[in-house]
Amino acid sequence: MQKITIIGAGPAGLLLAHYLLSRDRFQVEMYDRLDDPRLLENAGNRTFPLSLQERGTKALQGIPGLAEKIADRATFCTGTMLYSQSGKPRIVKREKPILCIDRHELVTILLNELTQNHTGDRLKITFNCCCTEIDAEAKLVTLETENGERLTTHYELLVGADGARSRVRECSVNSTDLNCEQSYALDDYKSLFLNRINSDESIALAPDKIHASNIGNQIRILLVPQPGDRLNGTIIFKRDKNPFENFSTVAELKAFFQENFPLFSQLMSSEEAESLFERAIGRIVTVKCDRFHHSNSILLIGDAAHAVSPSIGQGCNMALAEAKVVAELSDRHGDNWSQILAEFSRQQVPEARALQELSDYCFPxxxxxxxxxxxxxxxxxxxxxxxxxxxxxxxxxxxxxxxxxxxxxxxxxxxxxxxxxxxxxxxx
Ligand SMILES: Cc1cc2nc3c(=O)[nH]c(=O)nc-3n(C[C@H](O)[C@H](O)[C@H](O)COP(=O)(O)OP(=O)(O)OC[C@H]3O[C@@H](n4cnc5c(N)ncnc54)[C@H](O)[C@@H]3O)c2cc1C
Structure with a gap:
């Protein structure tokens, strides 16, 4: 039985663990720097809605029962309502509905299903445990727990599924001949949580549409209906046009929304206005690597390998699809990891480059x-x-x-x- 060590229990790492454990020749050890998401009632500021289409859902369907469990907690959108500043809508319809699910919800389901389907000693997951160092030559990874304890463990194959700011990638770049560039996208964002219905104002936005509005090309809002009449989304703005920089009070923030997004402002509770005022700004890191592996022992997948701007919502779709690609390559090449990893880079690097171009230049x-x-x-x-x-x-x-x-x-x-x-x- 071969041990695979995965750093990062996000969508990519968790789905990869599903795929590996569905073959009986692997055991999986996973580490994540954050708390177990199942223990958090509300992921609050850390989460945002994800839309999954053909690539992402196909990858989920590879694990029996998983896609159905996710569909139960998702909403399906059949188009986008684009609102002018006066609130007048224009609809862009879609033939195939898009599955929309909150990131926290998706990760919780992936984790629940994983731990229910694979009991015993083939799966070990440790939360609050952050990867800090790698010795690529000796194949050692060092991790630090929340109370500062350090542990070093040997790996056979180390998978960096630790997102856009991947420590596995950083250490690999420092200690091997892997080349990666990291930069910030032009846009920053804040998560936004609104109500879908305001009965006092007779407003009820469609439960099966994504809702969007923008001010010129500078600031845009995207909202996705969630179960329970909530709308989760993001306000996205060019870094040098950050509207929040100009607010010194919550009243100023409210006035900005009333003037520029009058419809959405009527769906924002006073508590949300206060939270939004305080909420940290998210910066989007983009990553370009010349390959996604080192030798036969380190593999990068998902955002760790190729984070892109979320403008067309494909990052998670590609991250999930890659978990399936790794499993399929391992079926084809047995335990020849130098061949599997080289083939993975050969297939996926051009795909990541193309996705980067599409994410940056598809929508004007x-x-x-x-x-x-x-x-x-x-x-x-x-x-x-x-x-x-x-x-x-x-x-x-x-x-x-x-x-x-x-x-x-x-x-x-x-x-x-x-x-x-x-x-x-x-x-x-
Ligand atoms: C605002 C926004 C909207 C988006 N919308 C969409 C969308 O609609 N559709 C879509 O397909 N994509 C979307 N994306 C992109 C999507 O979120 C990512 O592509 C996806 O989450 C990548 O999954 P991942 O598992 O590779 O990384 P992540 O989701 O970043 O998960 C990485 C995991 O690694 C853990 N970790 C990090 N560092 C360490 C460490 N040192 N040690 C241990 N653990 C660590 C983290 O805690 C986390 O659990 C969006 C992104 C943003 C920011």
């Missing part, structure tokens, strides 16, 4: 290009319906509703991506 920021985007969307959907043999689906439909490779999509839509890129660069 300028008003005129946004109009052109919707015109193209409408025309391409009609052409695809009438002449599917000649016209592939529209860019977003390929990303969301198919598992066509990201590199192929970039190739097909190179013209549009370059156009948005030139336009975006002219704004910076």
């Amino acid at each position: 920021r300028s008003k005129w290009l946004i109009l052109e985007f919707f015109l193209r969307l409408r025309i391409r959907r009609l052409l695809n319906r009438w002449f599917p043999q000649w016209f592939k689906p529209f860019l977003f439909d390929l990303i969301f509703d198919t598992d066509c490779s990201y590199s192929e999509i970039v190739q097909d839509y190179r013209f549009w991506i370059d156009r948005v890129k030139r336009n975006t660069e002219s704004f910076q």
Whole structure:
């Protein structure tokens, strides 16, 4: 039986553990720096909604019963309502519903199912235990518990599934010939928690639509319905246009929402306005690596390998899909990890590069290009319906509703991506 050590019990690490334990030749040891999510009633500021489409849901379906458990706690959205500043909606419909689930909820279900399906000594999970150092030569990983105790353990294969600020990646870059670049996306965000209904004002937003609004190309809000009439989402803004910098009181924050997002401001409770005022700003790290492995003993997956801007909501979809890719490669190559890891990098690095381009340059920021985007969307959907043999689906439909490779999509839509890129660069 081979021991796999996974750092990070997020979506990528947990689904990988499911896949490995569904083969009877592995045992899994997992560590996460945070508390067990099952013990937190409310993940509060740490969570945000995730939308999962074809790639993510296909990966979940590989583990019997898992997709159904997740679907039970998810909402399904059949389109997006885009609101003008006056609150007038425009709908962008979708044929295939998108599964939307809170990150905390997703992780809790993945963990619950994992511990229920795999009892005994093949699975060991330790929370509040942070990876601090790696000795890649001696294959040793050092971890620190919340009360400062340090423990060092030997690994055969170490998987860094520890997110965008991965310590496994950092240590590997410092001690091996792995090359990675890390930078911050142009946008920052704060999580936002609103009510979907305000009966006093006769407002009830659709429970099966994503709700969105923006002020020019600077500030946008995305809200996703949750079970229990809640709307969870994010307010996203360019770093140099951070509206929160200008507020010295909660009343100023409320006035800003009333003026710029009048509809959403009527769904914000006084408690949420106070929490939002205090809530920390999230900075989005993006990561580019030249490969995702070192020798036959270190593998990076999910955000640890290739964090991207969340603008088109694909990071988690790709992270989940990669857990399945690792398991499939291990079925094909047995326990030849140098072959498995090299093949993983060969397949996934170009995919990550393509996803990076799509995330940065798929949706335009300028008003005129946004109009052109919707015109193209409408025309391409009609052409695809009438002449599917000649016209592939529209860019977003390929990303969301198919598992066509990201590199192929970039190739097909190179013209549009370059156009948005030139336009975006002219704004910076
Ligand atoms: C605002 C926002 C909205 C998003 N929306 C979407 C969306 O709609 N759809 C989508 O597909 N993606 C979306 N994403 C991206 C998605 O959240 C990530 O791609 C996904 O969470 C990656 O999963 P992961 O398991 O690789 O990393 P993470 O989710 O970051 O999990 C990493 C885990 O590692 C642990 N960890 C970190 N460091 C250490 C350490 N040193 N030692 C031990 N443990 C450690 C962390 O506690 C965490 O549990 C969004 C991201 C943001 C910020």
